Amino acid sequence: MELNSMLLNEGLDLIFEDLTYKVNNWTDKFKIEKKTILKGVSGAFCQRQLCAIIGCSGSGKSSLLNALSGYKTSGYSGTIFINGKPQELKSFKKKSCYIMQEDQLHVQLTVREAMEFASKLKCLTLSLNASKLKMIDLILENLNLLKIQDTATVNLSGGERRKLSIALELVHNPSIMFFDEPTSGLDSLSANQVLDTLRELANTGRNIICTIHQASASQLKIFDILYVLTPSGQCIYHGFTSKLLDYLAAQGLRCPLYHNTADYIIEISLGEYGDHAEKLVKYIDNGKSTEWLKNTNQKDLVKGDQLTGVNINDECQDRQFIKYIYNNLIQLVILSHRCTVKTLREKFMTTRLLVHIIVSAVYGWVYFGVGINASFIHDNLMLLFFSLLFIMYTASSSMIINFPLEIQILSKEHFNHWYSLLSYYISFTIVDLPIQVLCTFLYCVVLYYFTGQPLEWPRFGLYTLMMLMVGLLSQTIGMLMGTLFNDLRFSTILTSFLLMPWMMFGGIFIKISDTPEIFRWMFDISFMKHAMEGIVHCVYGLDRPRLYCPKIYCYSTSPSNILKDLDMPVNQYWFNFLVVTTIYLLLKVLTYLVLKKKLEIH
Numbered sequence: 001m002e003l004n005s006m007l008l009n010e011g012l013d014l015i016f017e018d019l020t021y022k023v024n025n026w027t028d029k030f031k032i033e034k035k036t037i038l039k040g041v042s043g044a045f046c047q048r049q050l051c052a053i054i055g056c057s058g059s060g061k062s063s064l065l066n067a068l069s070g071y072k073t074s075g076y077s078g079t080i081f082i083n084g085k086p087q088e089l090k091s092f093k094k095k096s097c098y099i100m101q102e103d104q105l106h107v108q109l110t111v112r113e114a115m116e117f118a119s120k121l122k123c124l125t126l127s128l129n130a131s132k133l134k135m136i137d138l139i140l141e142n143l144n145l146l147k148i149q150d151t152a153t154v155n156l157s158g159g160e161r162r163k164l165s166i167a168l169e170l171v172h173n174p175s176i177m178f179f180d181e182p183t184s185g186l187d188s189l190s191a192n193q194v195l196d197t198l199r200e201l202a203n204t205g206r207n208i209i210c211t212i213h214q215a216s217a218s219q220l221k222i223f224d225i226l227y228v229l230t231p232s233g234q235c236i237y238h239g240f241t242s243k244l245l246d247y248l249a250a251q252g253l254r255c256p257l258y259h260n261t262a263d264y265i266i267e268i269s270l271g272e273y274g275d276h277a278e279k280l281v282k283y284i285d286n287g288k289s290t291e292w293l294k295n296t297n298q299k300d301l302v303k304g305d306q307l308t309g310v311n312i313n314d315e316c317q318d319r320q321f322i323k324y325i326y327n328n329l330i331q332l333v334i335l336s337h338r339c340t341v342k343t344l345r346e347k348f349m350t351t352r353l354l355v356h357i358i359v360s361a362v363y364g365w366v367y368f369g370v371g372i373n374a375s376f377i378h379d380n381l382m383l384l385f386f387s388l389l390f391i392m393y394t395a396s397s398s399m400i401i402n403f404p405l406e407i408q409i410l411s412k413e414h415f416n417h418w419y420s421l422l423s424y425y426i427s428f429t430i431v432d433l434p435i436q437v438l439c440t441f442l443y444c445v446v447l448y449y450f451t452g453q454p455l456e457w458p459r460f461g462l463y464t465l466m467m468l469m470v471g472l473l474s475q476t477i478g479m480l481m482g483t484l485f486n487d488l489r490f491s492t493i494l495t496s497f498l499l500m501p502w503m504m505f506g507g508i509f510i511k512i513s514d515t516p517e518i519f520r521w522m523f524d525i526s527f528m529k530h531a532m533e534g535i536v537h538c539v540y541g542l543d544r545p546r547l548y549c550p551k552i553y554c555y556s557t558s559p560s561n562i563l564k565d566l567d568m569p570v571n572q573y574w575f576n577f578l579v580v581t582t583i584y585l586l587l588k589v590l591t592y593l594v595l596k597k598k599l600e601i602h
């Protein structure tokens, strides 16, 4: 079946006027000044058209695409009209999609699974009915992906990955599709295949707008409309590809024989044939002129009445009455399922488990039996503190590494309206919880038993619970840092910097009574101090009898004296637990808000 006969779409007309983009730029004298990237450009991209924005590197192609798609809004001025009405971003995003230069895919899923999850999320359904499954088959078949539907995404070639990115968005049949350099990084065969696919998509009625860095003469012919930017962010051509030569000729510019026309006009924009750019900007009125957009010999675009088939939008729209909460719950279930499948296939989970078991076994060996012995109280306290540190660092670093990778995919899917951020955030937290519980439990069992801590279930339960809460809190710190900094170098160094004061005021390295008064409040907010206090209470509190002393003299055999020496009040476990839990919840909310802000400003 032809692509155009199943994915018909009415498309949308997009017109933009006087679009300007300014950014803050650091000068040599360390001052901030405004740099203008796009200078009042105008243009129109219509339904059923395949449009290319071209220009030299740094001319503002991506900036223009970001503005038109609504991916970025800050720093932009000008007006965008959709089907004649001012662009309303919320509703526009529902009808559009933005496929970025880097394919943001879930590498652990197969092509089929990725399509099914996308379809479930976009149609808000837990199970796909026959017609939706058929639609997936048809999309895969038309994009030549059916034969590799069971291949893991990680094993796909560049061209196949790009096609999968397109296929995933086609599930909700967008009326307008934006592509940032769809052919970059592909060999010419794959690039041609992707462009053919875009051509067919435009033929179905939708509006396809892409930026193109380099296009061969034959690739250029595939596009209906060209929009050419100069290095100064102005338009020097906006019209049919087929009319470009006539346009240039009208200005006395003749493309050398056998020279690629796209290269020629970019060279003109760079001033390689003299100072023609300004003249062309004026002639085309910086994109406003529609003279070269008049359709005299437009090639075989498919007419609406020639299209037959299913309009899959109808199926998804059936469910638009479903309330916000219900939608979020459905998304939560689907996202949790997807996240579970991904997590179970990751080697990282096994590594995390193994690390916890190995470290607890080593600690158990080195500190064997110190817990029951009154002459090893100092060693035992150090062991308990180092155990806390271990949980804190492994939990935070697992997120620092993992989460920035997640954010890239989240950014794309969230922008393309696959799901709400809240559903994603909760599902991510829920799916990781059992793994953190398992890691903490295995770690605590081995360590607690071999290091000779008191073998009583309530003590062990409370100890593990506190360790788990510290693990969850540390994960959230890692998540927050991973959200704030894309660069792993910054997030790792700054996390260590951030965790350091919590450790210093953890109640072990220095006692509260020995600390200068000005710093004492730090103990109150240090989760490490509260966690350590709770843990020491589990081990030495709860009316534990005197400790066994194998020597003639032990400094202390009374557990209550040990707590007194450490400035740790007796029986405060639940207060300590409440403080750690409150800090965890506050950080969780803060991380959500930071993530939300980050997705808004990209």
Ligand SMILES: Nc1ncnc2c1ncn2[C@@H]1O[C@H](COP(=O)(O)OP(=O)(O)OP(=O)(O)O)[C@@H](O)[C@H]1O
Residues within 6 Å of the ligand: 023, 024, 025, 035, 037, 055, 056, 057, 058, 059, 060, 061, 062, 063, 064, 211, 213
């Ligand atoms: N936030 C920003 N701060 C400073 N400069 C910026 C910012 N965003 C974009 N620019 C600059 O604006 C210019 C245009 O960037 P843009 O990415 O839109 O160009 P492009 O034509 O897509 O380039 P390429 O083809 O190399 O991807 C570049 O010189 C870039 O450095």
